[in-house]
Amino acid sequence: MEYSQLDQIVAPLLAWYEADHRQLPWRGTKDPYKVWVSEIMLQQTRVETVIPYYRRFIERCPTVAALVSCGDDELLKLWEGLGYYSRARNLKKAAQMICASYDGRFPETYEAIRGLPGIGDYTAGAVSSIAFEQARAAVDGNVLRVVTRLTQDRRDIMDAKVRRQVTEMLENVYPPKLRGDFTQSLMELGAVVCVPNGEPLCRGCPLKALCGAHRQGTQMQYPVKKKKPQRKTEHKTVLILINQDKIALRKRGAQGILSGMWELPNIDGILTAKQIRQAFAEKNIELRELREVSSGRPPLKHIFTHMEWHMVCWAAMCSAVGTDNGLTWVTEKQLTHEIALPTAFKKCLKGCGTMWEGTGGQQQHDK
Numbered sequence: 418m419e420y421s422q423l424d425q426i427v428a429p430l431l432a433w434y435e436a437d438h439r440q441l442p443w444r445g446t447k448d449p450y451k452v453w454v455s456e457i458m459l460q461q462t463r464v465e466t467v468i469p470y471y472r473r474f475i476e477r478c479p480t481v482a483a484l485v486s487c488g489d490d491e492l493l494k495l496w497e498g499l500g501y502y503s504r505a506r507n508l509k510k511a512a513q514m515i516c517a518s519y520d521g522r523f524p525e526t527y528e529a530i531r532g533l534p535g536i537g538d539y540t541a542g543a544v545s546s547i548a549f550e551q552a553r554a555a556v557d558g559n560v561l562r563v564v565t566r567l568t569q570d571r572r573d574i575m576d577a578k579v580r581r582q583v584t585e586m587l588e589n590v591y592p593p594k595l596r597g598d599f600t601q602s603l604m605e606l607g608a609v610v611c612v613p614n615g616e617p618l619c620r621g622c623p624l625k626a627l628c629g630a631h632r633q634g635t636q637m638q639y640p641v642k643k644k645k646p647q648r649k650t651e652h653k654t655v656l657i658l659i660n661q662d663k664i665a666l667r668k669r670g671a672q673g674i675l676s677g678m679w680e681l682p683n684i685d686g687i688l689t690a691k692q693i694r695q696a697f698a699e700k701n702i703e704l705r706e707l708r709e710v711s712s713g714r715p716p717l718k719h720i721f722t723h724m725e726w727h728m729v730c731w732a733a734m735c736s737a738v739g740t741d742n743g744l745t746w747v748t749e750k751q752l753t754h755e756i757a758l759p760t761a762f763k764k765c766l767k768g769c770g771t772m773w774e775g776t777g778g779q780q781q782h783d784k
């Protein structure tokens with residue numbers, strides 16, 4: 418089909434969505450706060466993973482005001498394991514802005530929503546259409562896949578100009594009513610029928626009679642996406658420093674990956690025992706019983722969006738408890754209940770074979 422015929426998808430898509438969509442905890446609400454939280458959580462994250470996080474988050478922070486009053490450590494703990502921690506920080510910043518600039522009421526215009534921290538075109542479109550019934554499209558990878566297959570559009574979907582044009586074409590065909598449902602029906606079709614990995618389930622697709630790629634049998638040729646540059650690899654030596662019933666953590670810097678998060682002490686590169694002792698001696702930290710806990714095994718791998726870490730883990734006893742060395746000593750209980758430790762470092766604890774083994778985290782990536 419041509420882009421000029423896109424209006425033909427509206428009726429069959431809405432009928433299909435009304436009859437047969439998944440029941441998800443954020444569906445059916447028009448509360449912009451809840452729509453926003455769910456959309457932020459769903460970025461780069463699977464629906465099944467998000468559901469328990471969303472429920473916990475909304476129970477603890479049911480409103481913008483509750484989010485503003487939630488402490489940073491508690492907020493990160495609620496997010497622990499979900500990855501992309503800047504999303505949680507931006508949620509809070511945006512909530513603070515809503516309180517300061519909009520009297521605590523979620524703004525209703527697309528432009529004002531788009532102006533909040535952490536909100537891009539997609540999320541602004543989703544909140545505007547789902548919560549406020551505006552003719553704004555939310556175009557992500559799922560929607561681009563559906564549209565480029567329907568129209569046999571061979572342009573690169575990573576090109577911002579193409580995304581903008583697809584958004585515009587869709588917004589031109591938004592129906593006068595059920596605009597939020599139309600947005601969600603496109604998302605739903607891309608998630609469960611015109612699926613991202615493997616063959617789309619065209620037999621059950623409400624748009625199959627209209628779909629150019631289906632007619633030609635070329636579904637798998639769309640969407641066209643330029644190859645991503647290869648991920649950079651960083652090697653790290655990670656230390657589990659134990660002092661009685663505590664281990665040492667430190668805060669990461671304010672910039673870069675996992676900025677501001679807690680981490681296990683670590684040094685760039687794969688170091689020998691002698692080099693590790695030397696590096697810590699320079700900070701007046703003496704290590705005892707130093708041993709490589711991942712000895713004989715390949716380095717632990719952790720994948721971020723643009724980078725992967727290969728980590729070799731060591732454990733040592735250590736009695737440096739001063740604060741001038743940048744270390745903070747925490748108990749297992751604190752680590753379990755209060756402190757959000759990124760999954761990359763939880764993997765190290767899980768593999769360390771010490772009393773800290775039990776604190777191993779979930780398997781999602783920290784991005």
Ligand code: SF4
Nearest residue numbers: 611617619622628631
């Ligand atoms: S017919 Fe197949 S390829 Fe076309 S939109 Fe439907 S699921 Fe996707």
